[in-house]
């Protein structure tokens with residue numbers, strides 16, 4: 001009996017070939033085991049347990065047609081083939097769509113039904129699929145997905161490779177890298193599931209499940225791959241549907257279901273591999289020799305019965321002699337001036353992926369992705385944006401220039417004010433705060449005033465500006481570490497609230513309260529203990545907490561007490577923000593208990609992404625008000641401060657294209673007269689971009705493409721947008737409008753490169 | 756409560772049982788699980804409020820059933836003198852398994868979960884216990900928890916279903932696997948302080964096992 005085994009890579013993220021060979025040697029001591037590889041750099045070819053080797057040129061060189069003929073011949077001659085590589089298994093499936101008696105790999109239809117990330121075949125198993133999106137959605141929607149999942153997301157390639165992308169710039173960088181490696185934009189973003197990883201390995205022949213086993217990872221490599229594990233029988237509640245699915249898929253060969261079990265015990269299916277896992281021999285040690293069962297099922301020849309030696313296995317590192325006939329190839333030269341040898345994928349698997357995509361483009365379809373207006377990578381732009389921008393004569397507008405979107409801005413403030421009114425109750429008033437630093441434009445401050453907002457100020461200059469525009473002192477809230485700056489601008493009248501940023505600040509307030517500071521509320525800002533922040537009084541040790549408790553005791557009784565906490569929801573994610581909210585209420589309750597002071601004002605918010613704030617289900621906010629009432633019954637006023645959610649949509653930045661340069665493979669570099677000096681948030685969030693059509697004047701959103709928009713500054717990183725598509729007919733002189741630029745883009749923009 | 760009196764009790768119990776076939780848990784037959792004392796003043800109240808509020812903050816939105824690993828990250832495992840008050844426990848750099856288990860128990864409870872104090876006997880080696888004996892002696896702390904190759908240890912059983920528990924080893928920062936096959940670091944006996952009626956009188960389910968509450972269950 002001749003058995004061909006591929007996938008012999010033995011690095012930190014190994015393939016299963018060597019494990020399959022070791023297991024088959026135990027099941028069939030007399031069999032001839034032939035290792036198949038596509039690189040002589042793969043160390044597994046030197047495993048002594050292989051009787052022979054069949055080394056092919058790497059996939060990027062290989063003539064697939066002649067190689068297919070050779071594979072067919074060895075199978076026709078009675079050889080068995082167990083593939084240890086997903087891509088090779090896919091290629092073999094396409095070669096033998098109806099199967100072959102000797103090919104122990106799944107058929108093409110089965111492969112489609114296990115495609116990541118939806119894995120349509122999973123129906124019936126007691127598992128769930130972590131939420132995901134395909135990355136050809138507009139950047140605007142991808143950013144929303146990341147926020148919705150607290151930035152605990154993975155960007156995954158079509159077959160292998162995954163990168164954690166905890167920030168927007170890391171996502172953009174990882175997308176560029178993975179797109180390059182796999183020559184496709186068909187990647188997907190998937191929510192992380194925290195828990196313990198476990199797998200089920202199976203083997204089947206023509207739809208009959210021959211064996212299966214569970215494995216829990218007990219030690220992992222830095223990449224998260226199995227280093228040690230324990231094996232046990234598969235839970236019957238899992239095995240029954242698995243048996244049915246294997247039959248439906250007419251599965252042949254090995255397979256693995258990779259899962260995570262969350263703390264509540266729920267299993268989440270990450271992927272199904274069309275081959276044995278690399279830990280296959282660990283299960284053989286535990287008495288489950290699945291490769292031997294597979295060969296027995298396919299050949300009818302009885303395998304030596306597997307004996308369990310241990311229920312747990314681990315890996316060690318072994319040195320083995322190199323075969324005389326396959327001496328080690330030299331190590332490639334490091335790129336001049338670079339670090340490392342850069343030699344991933346020695347067998348050219350990525351090239352096989354490209355070739356497979358050309359012949360079978362449907363392989364890259366991401367099943368189950370939402371269709372809709374977002375398809376094509378063009379973001380949805382609100383009608384009010386379009387109407388407000390259309391009111392400008394863009395022909396004559398001096399660029400770069402911020403465009404104030406009047407009806408958009410007034411609509412935002414009005415809706416926020418109405419919501420606050422609806423959320424308020426007889427006992428608890430809900431008001432909005434406008435954070436002046438997010439955009440100190442007079443028009444916005446005036447809107448805040450007209451809509452009953454309070455003015456949230458971080459300096460006396462901001463407070464004075466609010467007063468000049470018409471806020472009364474008792475509508476001003478002061479907070480932040482430098483709220484007394486600059487000296488001499490302190491309003492004489494009573495303020496609404498002052499929140500102390502440190503114990504030293506609190507003691508200063510205590511002293512000032514005896515003199516020229518008058519405030520209806522004097523409270524403290526709490527530093528978030530679980531999310532890094534430089535603001536507020538820390539809670540990070542019992543000692544600091546104790547100091548806080550003592551300090552609150554020194555606050556004057558004349559002023560009502562309050563607590564303030566802010567954290568950017570767009571950075572930590574929406575769900576985590578709500579958890580933080582609840583956590584902060586618990587700290588507040590502890591502070592009430594320990595100090596005997598009751599909290600009468602609660603000021604909370606910060607850094608909400610406009611879509612999250614304005615679209616969040618109102619019942620979520622009313623539940624929050626209820627929670628406050630339940631935990632802190634003395635609270636009379638909640639100041640909700642949405643941060644940039646008010647300002648960001650209120651302005652757009654118009655810029656002109658100065659020059660368009662076309663490069664190879666449709667890559668375009670367009671220079672614009674805007675820059676990151678006007679869009680300092682470019683690394684933190686995408687902007688929806690419109691182009692005014694030169695002929696019709698219509699405003700068209702830009703979709704995804706291969707154009708980079710380079711800012712006017714002579715700065716290497718002045719790229720205001722990447723991977724966008726300029727509509728047909730775009731020329732130098734055309735105006736582009738970057739929406740969503742009214743928050744920190746506007747307020748933190750700086751003068752640069754203007755002489 | 757690692758008191759000198761308890762040490763005397765232990766010796767007496769061990770002698771009484773000498774006639775029967777000795778079990779690893781015999782030495783700790785009547786040994787109580789650890790409880791943090793409270794001064795009844797602000798010092799301990801601040802400490803307790805801090806632990807519970809911090810535990811909720813450190814969940815970061817994760818499942819309430821997640822183990823409070825942050826406690827182990829903040830407090831090293833090692834010798835600590837008893838009796839111990841809340842205000843002392845939280846300001847030490849190092850606390851022993853009894854204090855770790857007591858903090859975890861309080862944290863789970865504050866999350867609205869049901870947790871039970873749990874005692875364990877584990878197997879290590881004479882080499883290991885000799886090292887620990889030296890370390891504890893240098894800190895002038897009782898070594899009542901060491902006995903040949905066996906050690907007394909404390910953990911927290913967390914109720915995760917009607918009658919199912921998971922065992923959180925707070926000083927290791929991990930859940931103890933119910934499947935045990937002996938050997939270094941394995942479990943020899945377990946006692947969970949839970950209502951007698953747990954599991955309808957059959958005891959608490961832990962993996963494939965049923966554990967009778969308030970008794971040493973030999974593994």
Ligand SMILES: [Zn+2]
Nearest residue numbers: 794798799842
């Ligand atoms: Zn105390």
